[in-house]
Amino acid sequence: MQSAFQNQHSIIEQKALQEIQKVRNILLKDGYLVDEPTKKQYNYEINISNGKDKLKFLVYFGKKGIKNVLQGNLNSDFYKKIDALINSKFNFQSEEITEPENYIGSDESGKGDFFGPLVVAAFAFDIKIRNELSDLNIKDSKELSDDDIRKIAFKIRKRFAERICVIEITPKRYNELYESFKNLNSILIWAHTKAIEELKKNFNYSDLVIDKFCNEDLIRTELNKKLTNYNLLLAEKAERFYGVAIASILARERVLNWFEKKRTELKIDLPLGAAEKVNDVASHIKRKFGNEVLSELIKLHFKNFKNI
Template identity: 80%
Template sequence: MQSSFQKHTSKIEQNALEEITKVRNLLQKDGYIVDEPTKKQYNYEININVGKDKLKFLVYFGKKGIKSVLQGNINSVLYKKLDSLINSKLNFHSEEITEPESYIGSDESGKGDFFGPLVVAAFAFDSGVRENLSDLNIKDSKELSDDEIRKISLSIKKRFPDRISVIEIQPKRYNELYESFKNLNSILIWAHAKAIEELQKKFGYTELVIDKFCSEDLIRTELTKKINNFNLLLTEKAERFKGVAVASIIARERILNWFETKSRQLKVDIPLGASENVNNVASHIKNKFGSDFLSELIKLHFKNYGNIKE
């Protein structure tokens, strides 16, 4: 006879299967090649193939319910298109959470790019700021064009220079930190906490909103070292809150500026992401300027670097 826990677990797994089946049907209807859902220990997953581009959609199930994740190159056109399609047509894992009146929101950019820095930005948001942002198209930076990001970011920086905190970790420093921490999430936790701390000292806001990227306990532990009193909201798709969306735009603009500047300096079009084209450009830079020069432009723990060395 099944226990109530077993029944609950079976129901959650069934919900996960139904969710991923909906996504598969949606994608197939739009002409994408999608394989049958595969069950793993803690999730169901499907592979999505479009030419050489491959993405994976996973739905995890556990005691707290289900969670869906789209995996792949977040900077690719395919990723942005499918992410927008899935979230516009299907309202998955949405949480009925009210946006705080006053809070500090943070987000990062650059973690999926072989070239360039890792940038974490935080923004102090309140009702007064909301009114002064109403004329701007504030949304998740992944839903905006590069030109829109630059234009909106410029307006934000002019209006609220004191409400922005940015931690920009250049590749050389990033590689040193990775060598020390041995983990990307540890670097992100440190950077988010540092960016938030700066604004918390200025404004005293106790509500913090961060786009979820790892365990809540790990982030809380780091924040506690820097801030005495806070309420943390760690949630997926946190860019639905204006303060986090602003942070995502600020962070992304820093990344775009780095790529534009370095491309101009080196007279090489340095691409975003971690594709085969990125490897080709990295090899070109290595051959022209040397391995030491290249190592100060890239994240050495990426698999791309191993391919280049070979």
Template identity: 35%
Template sequence: MTDVWISLTGVDEKKIEKLLEGEFKTTPITNLYERRRLKNEDVLIIQYTSGKTVIQGKEKYAQFIAKFIGGKIKDKDPKKEDTKNTKTIIGSDETLKGDTFGGMVVTAVKADKDTRKRLEDIGVKDSKTITDKDIIKLAIKIKDILGKDNYCTYEKTPETYNQHIGTTTTLLNAMHTRAIKNLGDADLIMIDQYPGARINLKNAKTETKAESNYTEVAAASILARDAGLKQIDRLSEQAGFKVPKGSTHVKSALKELKEKDLDPKLFVKMNFRNVKKVFDN
């Protein structure tokens, strides 16, 4: 009998509880995105914090359970289906680009079909939905799965960022290209879209919200953010105060940097307008 995978939304929770009154038993969840796991001899049910419910198991029994608990079958994303059938994919993403403090970080991740499945099993998804604390934990697991030869992080500190002659976009294009090249060839290279993105490599494409559609880009985003958080922590130690993330609530930190007579080129992006307002006076 064939094994199937069914994804549902809006299931009847009372029907789920009914299953537990029968032969289904709860089992430990395996990652922070799972809410509950239930299984019997033929079927595994995983409920996620996002509201999605996945049923895995023998087709006859899985279909019966899906019908019993109700809900709507999620349509398959054709882009993701293509991804599953592609042998090797490199995904690349960046962080700190819009932050006043810090430089920039780009990470590229390479995975085949089996590695992709292992990444999905530990809950790799769009990093914007993950807390800083969980990013650090998940990054360790991702590195363990990939091995050192299947990811590359290229980092610019504020000092090296400020030494760049040219636009931020040309620097970003160069960083993505360098990180991707370090991983060799792939059947598809996917970069999360940004204004002016131009990666002149074979099989390279850009796509808006790529980290939502490609596991490799999601993993790259998590590793990049992990490196970015560590860079911000190092800058905080050097500055002697907590360096803020983002660019909105940074005015007091910029003033403190100036009052301490610290070299701003070592902490912030000198081409940012809010930085110029403080240090050009």
């Protein structure tokens, strides 16, 4: 006999399937290519395309109900068009998470850069310090200039040094970890857990807020090895919260500092990102300094490495 919980879960799961089928039907009527809904462990999903452009729409089902997520390039015209179409037809609302009064927030930077380290930062936020942050223009680091990131990070470190933990994984160490873990998400989970664990020694906050980068169960499995009595909030665009935004700024500052140091040492302008330009610079470093120096500057699993 099904328990009340199992029965409720079945109802929510069925509702998720109905919603994603409605979305699929309206997209098909508008001429888009959409495959049949696929059931995963915690969600249903469909792939949407108009030929060259592709997106994924997911409907999660769980204890808190249903959550709808459109995945893809947020800045593309195709994303904006599909997002507007879905919301205008169904008025879907994403699951809202209220910022806790005190928590440890964490975020990372550098995972998309061929050169440079992967950095994870964590910050212990308390609503009591909010007034002390009011003059700092705290926001997602992606919305700030490099100069602003450095200025804000300097003030944060000066005022709240005890509330900060930054884990910098140099390219050499990153490559060793990748050889062991075999994927980026495992490295990220390890680093987020380590940063949070360090702060928990002095700040016994039960709430943890992490900018979502992978399946929640994978993160919980690692956290459970180190922590007890915690409440994990894994949120899309979690930088809207002070603690995670601050973590993103601190992590990006450390990445920028690494690039500045290496540019001075090598007298070469190392580019961020993983576009075609990085291949030319990496090839130049290989010719000038050799493979050993290059391997300590780059993430070896990137396809860019194969191209050089």
